[in-house]
Amino acid sequence: MSTIRIGTRRSALATTQAGQIADRLRALGHDVELVEIVTEGDTNRAPLAQMGGTGVFATAIREALLAGRIDLTVHSLKDLPTAPAPGLTIAAIPPREDPRDVLVARDGLTLGELPEGAKVGTGSPRREAQLAALGLGLDIRPIRGNVDTRVGYVRDGALDAVVLAKAGLSRLGRTAEITEAIDPVQMLPAPGQGALALEIRSDDAALYDVVAAFDDADTRAAVTAERAVLAALEAGCSAPLGALAEVSEELDGSLEISLRAFVGRTDGTFDLRRSVTGPVDRAAQLGDELAALLLEDGARDAFESPNGDPPDPAPGGVLPATATVTPIHPTSAAEREQ
Template sequence: MDPVGAPLLRLGTRGSALALAQSGMVARQLAELAAGSGDERVPGVELVRIKTEGDVNQGPLAQIGGTGVFVGAVRTALADGRVDVVVHSYKDLPTAPADGIVVGAVPVREDPADVLCARDGLTVAGLPTGARVGTGSPRRSAQLRALRPDVEVVPVRGNVDTRLRLVTDGHLDAVVLAASGLARLDRSAAITERLRPEDMLPACGQGALAVECRTVDRQTAWYAGALNALDDPATRAAADAERSLLAAVEAGCVAPVGAHATVDGATLRLTAAVFSADGQEQVRGSVTGPLVDAVALGVELAEDLLTRGAGRLLAAPR
């Protein structure tokens, strides 16, 4: 409790600009929801910065353990009781559950699309032959090669501003980034083209946030009601469908798998594809069903893709 009796919420986060922006947004929302109407004791929030393996090791994600390397240290701090909740980009979370930890809330999703940020306002179609386009994602790389096999895909790591500087400084002609991250950092002006899911399927869970807490606190902690209020059922269902597909095809977070779920009332539609590394082969499909069956729909589509050869693409050397 703080000196005037208001509770204090300790929120664990990575220290990157995007992680802090996302965590700060969630912190404000939770504090307002926990305060309740007419309650003057607005809870305080402390952002606790946690350094992860992915922040320290700048090697390719596929070689150092996938995007799960951004999660381990944050989850350890939560399990140890050093923080009360943690905020992740949902696409960074491994699909396997963590003992004693649960996703307490999935806020309303930001735009899940990938976008091109290019010099001179260029679009994918307008890039010159041999243009150098940066991305650290095998999924984006494969789809970009399918769209434009004549461009050079350059592996890059680093935060959003670092990647954008590669374009403004002339080292690259363009980079492919997530629309959601740019929006949360107020960098959407850098976008030169929003890529349609038909051309580039996003990562499973892209644009969504996952607020994790300890399982024992999910219903009993003073902030449990705020988590319930922050949770958006449509966003959670869409993320559940996409992530259950990813788990069922037994692919990691950095595998060349894209998925996009949309919700219309009580109906969910899921489209997904698995790509070869060079983008020249893909197995794509869609499924539609009740929103309450989101997880089962993801599994159903995964089984369909595997039956039609997706496993062979995932098993191919990269």
């Protein structure tokens, strides 16, 4: 097989994730090149909810994949739209990192220790809604940027804390900065959080045979259930919705999925949580069933503004999306920031 070109965003986290898959492929004897691709999410600094959220980090990379400029891409699964992309196949979903959200706060504080009025940064409506639902009186501030930028707001004193995905900090070797791993009882993660999706062209049978070996059946079942909730509710990846599925072995040796989900409003005025369980081979159906239960109990209200006001305009100018493709050196890629 010729050199496998892996498309990646330029951020340290994206290139680290792609680099880990590249290392696994090299260990199997393959030549690998990382290729940098600029996405709308990299150039448009507006809040994700104002951009629609879904696909802003994936579209340009998928276009490059379909055009044959790259052979494989490593997505953060939570960034992918739930609808299949014609001509593309998710060949593998490797074992998942810890899907929980975490707090990085000044003075080693936990959520419960933050004083009323503490400034907490997040760019996620899902996190904002669940923080508001806790009733801690926090002052939630919208932020964007890479891990260094977000943690820097705390280090510089602009914010008291930020909420991030533990998986990203783990992959970057920065778990020492975590002051609390937030229990999913308090904050459910985004569907697919902590999981990677290895996507290729559907007609690339040779590469499929290589990459499919990285697939983890339990992780695929869990994220299938979570993303089925997302799809059934027709909510984008920036919606105030969280879901977490966990696979466990029963006494008779069968595998069962426990699936829970949250929908809410960012102002904390609506907070709905429900759960279902069932066999692992019904992962997608369980997601559909949980979505139906949420809708029956009023979930649609979570996606409507309580006062009907439109979102605030995006600050600053908005740059056009691009699909610039530039080879980068594999060893220096992880040092680059978005």
